[in-house]
Amino acid sequence: MKLENLKLDMCRERAEVYGLEEGETAQQPNGSVSIGSSLTATPDANPWLSSSGEFAFGFQQVQGKDNFLLSIWYEKIPNKTIIWYPQGGPTVSPGSKVDLVDRRGLVLSDPQGKEVWSSNSISDLAYGYMNDTGNFVIMGSNSLSVWDSFDHPTDTMLPTQVMLRGGVINSKMSQMNFTRGRFQLRMLQDGNLVLNTRDMITGSPDNAYYISDTFDASNSTNSGDQLIFDATGYMYILRRNGVRSNLTQDSIPSGDYYHRATLDSDVAIYRDNQCWKKQLPLKNGYKDPAFNVKALLKFRKIDGPPETGENRSGTKDKSRRSLIFIGSALLGMSMLVIVVLIVVIYVCFVPIQKKKAVNLPSNSTVETNLHRFTYQELVKATNGFKDELGKGAFGIVYKGVIGTKIVAVKRLEGVLQDGQKEFKNEVNTIARTHHKNLVQLLGYCDDSEQQLLIYEYMSKGTLALFLFGETRPSWKQRSYIALGVAKGLAYLHEDCSNQIIHCDIKPQNILLDDYYNAKIADFGLAKLLMINQSRTNTGIRGTKGYVAPEWFRNTPVKFKVDVYSFGVLLLEIISCRKSVVFEDDTEDVAVLTDLAWDCYQEGRLDMFVNNDLEALNDFEKLTAYIMIGLWCVHENPSMRPTMKKVIQMLEGGIQVTEPPCPCPVSVTS
Template identity: 40%
Template sequence: MRFLSCSMIYLFLVLQLQTLLVSSENIINGSIPVGESLTASESQQFSSSWRSPSGDFAFGFRKIQPNHGFTLSIWFDKIPDKTIVWHAQAVNTTTGLVPEGSKVTLTPDRGLVITDPRGQQHWISSLPPGSGSVSRGLITDAGNFRLLSKDSGEDLWLSFDHPTDTLLPTQSIEIGSNLSSRLTETSFKKGRFRLHLGDDGDLKLLVLNSKSLAETDVYFSYYESGTTEPNPGTRLVFNQSGYMYVLRSDNATRFGIKENVPTYIAAPFYISTGSEEALGNVACGFNSICILGDDQRPKCQCPEKFSLMDPSDEYGDCKPDFEMQTCGPENNKTENVHVNVYELMRVDRTNWPYGDYQRYKNYDEDTCRNACLSDCFCAAVVYGNDRVCWLKRFPLSFGQRAPNGNHDDRRDSYTLIKVLKGVVDVPVTRYRGRNSGWVFTYRELVVATGDFMDELGRGGFGIVYKGFITISGGDEVAVAVKKLDRVAQENEKEFKNEVRVIGQIHHKNLVRLIGFSNEGHSRLIVYEFIPHGTLADFLFRRPRPSWEDRKRIAVGIARGILYLHEDCKEQIIHCDIKPQNILLDASYNPRISDFGLAKLLMMNQTHTLTNIRGTKGYVAPEWFRNSPITSKVDVYSYGVMLLEIVCCKKAVDLDESVILIDWAYDCFRDRRLEDLIEDDLEAIEDMEMVERYVKIGIWCIQEESGLRPNMRNITQMLEGVTQVRDPPNPCPYSVLSCDEYLSCGPV
């Protein structure tokens, strides 16, 4: 006899290859009269049972060690370990088991009923309403327990219709049904794995994706058969020959499961036909590492400084033996703050394939380490030969350790797990004033932002968090704290100087800098908090914002860029003008953010011909050529954004297959400007100004930078002081098309 076993995770798919024929004599011999009962007894658990005619299967109570409880079960009775293939789930106990002395009785009106020695009911076979009385029970040589109707002799209830963790030959799963693994070998509660045939006919191998099994079940799939429309699956069949397939709706087409399960998926079961062939190794719990043993079975191991949540469950979750880092607010009312200091512990040849929330390319190991240590969400990073840094949240899903000598690039990686190094007391100091901005300690900004908990947005230079600082008089003011992630660590003096220069710049259309911090590896800049979000959020919504507001915002942005280019002591080229970097204040006036950061990021360069800055769709052509970078790159970006302001459409809209600069010029050339604004009635009534703004935008995006106006000319044209001539084709003779500019490089 051979069978499919998944005892490692308690999901069994049992294959009995010998022919099991059911004859009329066997049915008579295997029947159980109404009124018969069995009692749970450790001394009589195998002798006190109802057996199938051939004796292959038995029905009765089984003692589950090391618990002091029993489960009503069907098991293979002729093999030494007497493998359980079905069990009744007791509903009034924590383990799903019942005490010794419990009884199962075959009743005419309720079928099988389990009661404990005090008479409390723990389980009942659910009969269809109005189905009539039970005449007898029957345990068949296929391992199916049947309850037969007294009137018609038809089945009122079948154990095959209520599978638990096992499929037997000739058994099938209908749409909406599933198998669930046991929680542990000695606990018959539902575990984390499920095999489910959905309402759409798709068979899925699922794993529970919740922090504890007490939570609402949330599953994600390791494997999907893809048996959906137009010919969906209707039934999962495990036939007598051991072949498993999904029967499709035409009742003729079959989708074979065994040969179609990819070997690379983490399928949580084992196929056994004498020697065991592993399909996957996800038997382990959260924060645990799965290792394939010499016997090709998965073994689970907690990382150093972690231990099993339940010491009796070697396949369960691992918990940290220390206080995990959190992103909650700190108590800053005392003179000293207890600060947990974390370090990264290396675990070789190990990967956590799920739970990524951030990925960084072309990072060295030190930069990858710092990215995790400075991020309160990060529980671990995975780093490999491809120089990709994967940040993982807590809890870690499950780890997979490659065998020794495995040099597969996908698995020749290691994990750095964040663990507690120690606790130090840090004095809470107030920030010190400077004429050009405040200097903060890193700890003060941790307190101000609640450990960087409230994220406002992300950009090319870093992540922005909301915080609160106390000013003179004790009042709190809101601030935005940007954590920079690409500033060279060794340039501390240059960083201070440049930030102080930015701190001296004041204009009503620029976001005001409040201060900065440059302790250790951290580089942070503190800005005033701007309440109404980004221009992108404002512009690309429906219904469109008013035409008057859009015109006012376009002029305000132009004035802010003009100030950076011409009115500052030292010219500042922004290099990343886009709607996401334009904020709207309480009166919806535009405020340019991130100005000066491009210079900080390029301060090591001797010239400005390399290292493309900016965002795809807004990048000037000279970035891709051996051409000097001047303030005209900001003019180009502004032109793209001006067209977005007119049309309320994104520069690159993949959903609508629109490249805005091409479309805008085509509409201008063909005198179809109304297509750009569609049903915007307010703009339609001001077509003269719409045309003016479109022409200005096209002048700004000229491929030849010398043809672009400067920001002073642009401001005058927007305000009507200067006439606007018809612009030429912005890309008349480019080697690269305008479309190609939008797709060049990782900008």
Template identity: 60%
Template sequence: MVRASSSSNWLPAINAYYLGVPFPIEKAHIRNITAFNDNGNGGVDTKEKSKEMVKNCHYKERNHKDQSLFSAHKRLVALFVDSKSLSVDLKATILLFITSSFHHCCPSLHQFHMAPAQLLLVFLTIVLRFVSAQQNDGSVSVGASLTATSNLKPWLSSSGEFAFGFQQVKGTDNFLLSIWYDKIPDKTIIWYPEEGRMVPTGSKVELLRESGLVLTDPQGTEVWRSGSISGVASGFMNDTGNFVVFGGNSRKLWGSYDFPANTLLPTQVMERGGGMNSTISDANFSGGRFQLRLLPDGNLVLNTRDTLSGNTYDAYYISGTYDDSNSTNSGKQVIFDATGYMYILRRNGQRFDLTPRGSLPSGDYYHRATLDSDGVFRQYYFPKNPTSNTTWKVIWFVPDNICVDINDDSNTGACGFNNVCSFDGNQPNCECPQGFSLLDPNNPSGDCKPHFTPTCDEVGSNNGEDMFDFIELDNTDWPFSDYVHMNPSNENTCKSSCLEDCFCAVAIYRDTQCWKKKLPLSNGRKVASANVKAFIKYRIGDQPLKNPLGLPGKNKDRRTLIVVGSVLLGTSVFVIFVLTGVICVGFFVIYKKKPINTYSIRKAVETNLPSFTYQELVEATDGFKDELGKGGFGIVYKGVIGKKIVAVKKLNTVVHDSDKEFKTEVDTIAKTHHKNLVQLLGYCDEGDQRLLVYEYMSNGTLAMFLFGDSRPTWRQRSHIAVGIAKGLAYLHEECSTQIIHCDIKPQNILLDDYFNAKISDFGMAKLLMLNQSHTNTGIRGTKGYLAPEWFRNTPVTVKVDVYSFGVLLLEIISCRKSLVFESDDEGMVVLTDLAWDCYQEGRLEAFVENDMEALNDHKKLATFVMVGLWCVQENSSLRPTMRKVNQMLEGGIEVDF
């Protein structure tokens, strides 16, 4: 852009043009017209050519023909209009300047009898034409921005085939910054920033001179940026699908091709050491379990990984392009050329084919190679002139059968724990076996949880077939997880042995052999052999129903239900009408005589959750006998509804505002859906009785887990910490109504069957609309976890949760409580002080009490401690957001030590 200080120098030229008065151009104006080059918006050649063009027009002898001057002007106009590094505003200004000067240096123009107004009309027509062309040539000016809305107009490539902007994620209100095929009906996404973080409506991406591309949320918090770059001159969305950021002299600073998400495109190259991750699912673009890498040794591999730590497992596809006897025969690059042909280029120049040569001409088809969420690497094509209902077709894929090609007992396999993989054509399918359901309903290839209780529990030893039975699955196997192998055996012996063994969850029988296995089960798969059987053991009375609440009637024979229902329907219509009339008259008589008050008539809770009568919950909890825990607003009891174990929270009726707390909790939790939040299953709102029904968490509270007799593993603790951070980030930033928890502590974190953290107790949550930043409330929370602002009569924001999480994170790291009053050492009383001292003195081994697993993972340990200390800063504005915390804990943002 031309410097702001020189803008006034253009006014005489503009005024002269509007007035039709000749205006001689001075050398100062020549300097101004080329000033954009000094700011990195053009090359030396462009600067010299522009000066020469102007000199040709204004400083040559007057005996030059007007036609030659006109041609010089045309060349000058074309030079600036064709430039891809100039902004629209700068082009328009330069065109106005050139046109004004042309009016002076071409006096014969008047022979066309064109008045100034006519000249202006012609000029504006030209400018509008060029501005329109500029908007579609792929160029993006410094300062340009896009805001995430449903009617967003993206930055398009010149052909319109690719678009850069925000795309709304199906089934959510969130958006993904991405690049996509814009001429394909489903707008197929081919790039997004690492880890695929979704952002809410109102988020913005901007091209900044000193930062490059920067993505911020509606509150202005930075979510992502395109590396550490500066001196940005422009951006360009080109027709290969690569968005490039340029510096001065058209020097490339950053390109999306260099950071592939889960897709490669024609003309894209992957170097040694490069790679990309799958997504978790089609609707969740976070980094998934599968990874494609070109290793430093030259092999192209597919492998699974631990999404928490980033650790990789054994490869399930290897290209074989590593030659230890001849390094020049090893792979150097993965090349996806413009014709749609993909191969590995060896260091000696030879090629290792990945896709068939000459598969389809790229001029007629779009191509992409994607590592899909199921772990299969596929190359697709799509016709550029499609008919109706055209979809992407697969040319090639690896591995041949991912269900059996993954054989690593250190991870879950193609599907999650307890899940079963079957391969149909080129598509693996994951399905929970009977008696199990998905831990995350939005991730069909994820872990499956059992609907029945573990076989070894507080009830004591089992009595074999009197207490247990089997669900039998044909042609199903989990090849790992066994702890006993019996050979020879027969089917009855195999089953009996499992029934009498409280550790046995599943028995596999095949060819006179029996394998007994514990949960969780890994690498589940359907097998072709017809003589393989899996026997899943469940406690009689715990066999799950399809209805999560176990409502009666779901297990009945369908035809019987239809017959009985038809008879009842035919005989009950008249009765319903009569009863309805009687009830209406009865209510009218009763309430006409009785004053209306807030205790006799209560507003119905606006939710679609099932409601229960108080008596139903009394029976479900056996008279509220089995107490699980107690909080400030109620007691939680264990119960059974249908055949499903649940947790029933009974709110204290003596608390003045418990009714308000009840309404808050039901209305907010019913609208939240996240794998790290406890699921609300139902409620009771009867008279003065307020009860909530939750899913039951078999492993209790985090407090019991952390501060018990044995120390949990470092991997378990770090996994729990990240889960809590994700849950809080969801409450703060991803709900339609912002939620402050106000009482984050280990007692309010529950653990499911697989020790996944779930945040509970929203009874003390306060809601914030998205256009608010704070709320006023009385002090809430627990000593040791309270942020300083609770005691200062200052506004309470989501940063109080960040503070509490910081304390909790330090507890998780050290397995110590936040306050230990009985300690004789004064420095050990407050955990945050101990953490700071240990960190400052470089004694992390003292903080974790020589936990070797944690100390061997020193970088993560130091990161976690640093993040915890950052969260507990006294000044709330200095604390990070929970989104930022999550990014640091997962390694998405580097933490400097």
């Protein structure tokens, strides 16, 4: 599991590294801030700078132009990396202010003057200052520090920073979500430094997956006392007797460079001739000793200064360099020849293949008795494709009218080679399926380069719009929809003539009719299975957040991938929460399954449904539905129920047993 943004930064200060000339003056030469000073959250506001100008304290825009975060950041690097912010990462709107107030310290307030956060420095204050280590310090009238940001860390430690026993660093939820995440680095009272996940509901720590083993039960003076990150880049635990236990294994080379050590390594496990990336049997940096495997770490090669030293230019090194040079030249020539041949083949062969694809007999694409429309008929029906309903994986869907019937016309784009195959797959598959919880295919068009599909029109739109709109749907409607989706999937898996794996179950592919009957749509990603097959090999398909773990293991997949996706969908239907948080220029962060497990474990189902009284009044069904969802999203496919069994559990026909943790992981003791 990825450790989001829990990072340890090591810095060699030099102006050229950050893109400024040496001698360039900072905005505030001494970095001091007088009592009564304030900053306003605006895009062009000047921050409070350290004397060197390396660090800045102020407001940064995050998650769009209307959200600001009070923070400290590296001012002289392009991406302005944030290294401190108030616990919980409260974002504020434009016009918010932070004031340095006597006997209060830093006070953050919104545009209406309501206090959002404060440092609570209850003392007579003299001034504050942003120092050149990245620490914002508030000094008292007695010339002693009464508050500093180093004593209240968030997700980052900097050189010269110390963590005492009882100290903790929390990861943030995601790259641009600064609320507390799932991971912690803690210095325990017994002297151990640990890494652990935490319960998202109670905040209490789970079992540690890394322990420094610096607790000595037989001699308390030999136990750890504080974690120190010194100015030279060494990180170590200082024991109570003054002995150091190094955490940084290798020496940090001196030089004018910016170093960063991150706890999020690129790692894979090699076992049984397969590569397992960032998943079991290795997660959270811990490998279960029961597995006989090799760990492979990927290191980025970084250009650095030329090495210096004696006896580095011997005859053996020269010979090796000569061989490398000759081998590289030969390899380069070979690659050039191969590239030229590929280009020639592409230029000569692809146009012929395109011509063949265009001239395919249209009758050969479909083996059904569906009504076939001409392209011009559909142009007229859609009024020139003007009313767009939405976009699918292989094209755009438009609203149209044929006779007196409203229809949805899906226009496939770029249908050549693989697209022709997808077109045949979609038409032949859907035409053979008949179920009230599946979208009905009414016809098709296959005119030369134009391929279109005509579906029944769903007046209530997608389940995504229904679930995540401004008004929360009723619990009765949501549970009815969940059962309908389950019945549609069960039909695809077990009751139609050829078993079908949908591969892309998500709210956007569930449509609702006038009576809120759920109908599964978009078979463009479906994979037909022959009667005597139960597994299929194919590339990874589906949508992030709904894709089962086995897709990434390069192994044949079963229909249980749809069960996993349904489990995620069911949890979304129950909670009216999105399973994945999408952020600009960052990875997608899936949090709903973790939240569901934590709420279930802590008995806080009210939190999961955001105090939905209708759902809470139907507590037995609510509990059962959450348990079913947790069974469906289990990491092990064999632990997931079939859709037939899911229906029986949803209808109350069979009892739902206690679900295990959906993502079990070994931990240290």
